[in-house]
Amino acid sequence: APARFTLDPAFTVGDVDPRLFGSFVEHLGRCVYTGIHEPGHPAADDAGLRTDVLALVRELGVTVIRYPGGNFVSNHRWEDGVGPVDSRPRRLDLAWRTTETNRFGLAEYMEFLRRIGPQAEPMMAVNLGTRGVTEALQLQEYANHPGGTELSDRRAAHGDKDPYGIRLWCLGNEMDGPWQTGHKTAEEYGRLAAETARAMRQMDRDVQLVACGSSSRAMPTFGTWEATVLAETYDLVDYVSLHAYYEERDGDRDSFLASAVDMESFIEEVVATCDHVGARLKSPKKLRLSFDEWNVWYLSRYQQQAEAEPLDWPEAPRLLEDVYSVTDAVVFGSLLIALLRHADRVAVACLAQLVNVIAPIMTEPGGPAWRQTTFHPFAQASRYGRGRVLDVRVESPTYETRKYGTVPLLHATAVRADDGTVTVFAVNRDRTAPLPLDVTLHGLGAAEVLEHTALADPDPEARNTRDEPERVTPHAVDGTRVEDGVLRAVLEPMSWNVIRLG
Numbered sequence: 001a002p003a004r005f006t007l008d009p010a011f012t013v014g015d016v017d018p019r020l021f022g023s024f025v026e027h028l029g030r031c032v033y034t035g036i037h038e039p040g041h042p043a044a045d046d047a048g049l050r051t052d053v054l055a056l057v058r059e060l061g062v063t064v065i066r067y068p069g070g071n072f073v074s075n076h077r078w079e080d081g082v083g084p085v086d087s088r089p090r091r092l093d094l095a096w097r098t099t100e101t102n103r104f105g106l107a108e109y110m111e112f113l114r115r116i117g118p119q120a121e122p123m124m125a126v127n128l129g130t131r132g133v134t135e136a137l138q139l140q141e142y143a144n145h146p147g148g149t150e151l152s153d154r155r156a157a158h159g160d161k162d163p164y165g166i167r168l169w170c171l172g173n174e175m176d177g178p179w180q181t182g183h184k185t186a187e188e189y190g191r192l193a194a195e196t197a198r199a200m201r202q203m204d205r206d207v208q209l210v211a212c213g214s215s216s217r218a219m220p221t222f223g224t225w226e227a228t229v230l231a232e233t234y235d236l237v238d239y240v241s242l243h244a245y246y247e248e249r250d251g252d253r254d255s256f257l258a259s260a261v262d263m264e265s266f267i268e269e270v271v272a273t274c275d276h277v278g279a280r281l282k283s284p285k286k287l288r289l290s291f292d293e294w295n296v297w298y299l300s301r302y303q304q305q306a307e308a309e310p311l312d313w314p315e316a317p318r319l320l321e322d323v324y325s326v327t328d329a330v331v332f333g334s335l336l337i338a339l340l341r342h343a344d345r346v347a348v349a350c351l352a353q354l355v356n357v358i359a360p361i362m363t364e365p366g367g368p369a370w371r372q373t374t375f376h377p378f379a380q381a382s383r384y385g386r387g388r389v390l391d392v393r394v395e396s397p398t399y400e401t402r403k404y405g406t407v408p409l410l411h412a413t414a415v416r417a418d419d420g421t422v423t424v425f426a427v428n429r430d431r432t433a434p435l436p437l438d439v440t441l442h443g444l445g446a447a448e449v450l451e452h453t454a455l456a457d458p459d460p461e462a463r464n465t466r467d468e469p470e471r472v473t474p475h476a477v478d479g480t481r482v483e484d485g486v487l488r489a490v491l492e493p494m495s496w497n498v499i500r501l502g
């Protein structure tokens with residue numbers, strides 16, 4: 001039987017916040033150095049930024065970019081990365097056991113955003129691991145105060161007279177994780193986050209603040225962490241964060257393909273926890289979510305490596321450079337669908353990360369830049385996923401998974417743009433069989449199929465590499481049509497699909 005659902009613009013989930021298509025640049029491996037910043041590269045501009053990478057970032061359609069970490073931020077001194085480059089200190093980065101040269105810092109990050117274009121917005125994390133309220137305030141004043149104080153005048157003397165106007169701030173990173181420098185209990189972090197938030201709002205009432213939620217749904221403190229932290233911060237913050245990474249384990253591809261089941265449960269459980277705290281406080285406010293790290297990441301491989309051979313403080317080594325298969329890209333597309341399906345509560349999301357480090361864009365030092373398989377679902381979702389998410393209730397054949405039990409083969413959502421065009425995003429989780437799909441269209445006029453593309457490959461291990469950068473790209477699918485008000489399509493085995501109707 002075909003999978004099916006109905007689309008009706010009268011039934012919606014919510015509006016997509018453009019910040020759902022964010023990403024993340026951390027001082028980690030080659031994300032910054034030889035990723036976005038490589039003075040002397042043939043494609044580098046006068047700021048040392050790689051223009052080939054800038055072009056790909058624009059094509060990817062990234063909106064907000066979180067910076068500078070990640071684990072890195074929890075022992076970071078922001079003032080090391082400002083002022084004349086030649087007098088900046090070299091420091092140990094405890095998170096990744098590397099040496100940080102600080103040749104790239106706050107001003108360079110802001111310049112990077114400016115050169116991407118007006119769609120790129122900063123999202124700055126403050127260090128609440130080894131630092132606290134004072135340093136967060138100092139950074140905020142340096143970055144955002146117009147002038148006439150020591151710190152804001154210092155920014156001007158460093159070359160940026162105009163304030164950066166950073167609106168979105170993360171109150172630390174993954175403070176629930178024992179691996180985090182300055183890791184805290186929920187009570188300790190809740191108090192510190194509340195005091196930092198209060199002080200930052202004293203400087204600027206309109207800052208938008210993200211409290212750290214759990215660094216994964218599997219954390220033993222998940223649930224109680226959020227409840228405790230939010231009891232202190234509910235009225236002071238705008239968002240609570242979620243982080244999730246997925247990988248195929250023990251050859252269990254069927255469960256891997258169903259990773260979004262976990263992501264959707266995670267989102268719904270955090271929403272429930274937020275609303276529980278809101279109810280206890282009798283608050284009319286509804287907190288929104290910042291899913292500010294998500295991706296496919298072969299984390300267990302990294303952990304084994306890091307344990308076997310701890311790094312000896314190299315500069316910008318090759319770290320976390322996962323090369324994604326078409327299978328990974330299909331799972332990745334399904335994670336995007338999970339985010340869109342919860343656009344009513346998930347307002348910010350950051351694909352971790354942007355370049356080289358578990359990234360959609362890869363580079364070679366002195367060499368080319370290219371798109372990983374995962375680049376394509378993100379670029380398509382950012383391009384066609386703006387507007388209002390329609391309420392998609394799927395009826396689908398199912399399959400059995402070890403981790404998640406019985407799971408629908410179809411995972412789908414749909415977004416209606418302001419011009420009335422509707423885009424269906426759909427994943428067929430069946431590894432071997434095509435999946436017929438019927439979508440009943442209500443209230444969409446005489447909609448026709450403008451385009452159906454799929455990301456799929458007979459070889460589930462197919463990847464894009466430096467030598468074969470275009471091995472996996474979306475291809476057009478023939479035969480998709482609207483007949484008597486029903487969209488009929490066939491989704492190729494293990495595929496990510498974008499069907500545009502207008």
Ligand code: AHR
Pocket residue numbers: 026069070071072173174215293352353
């Ligand atoms: O994105 C890689 C790392 O994953 C980040 O530094 C950290 O926040 C998370 O554990």
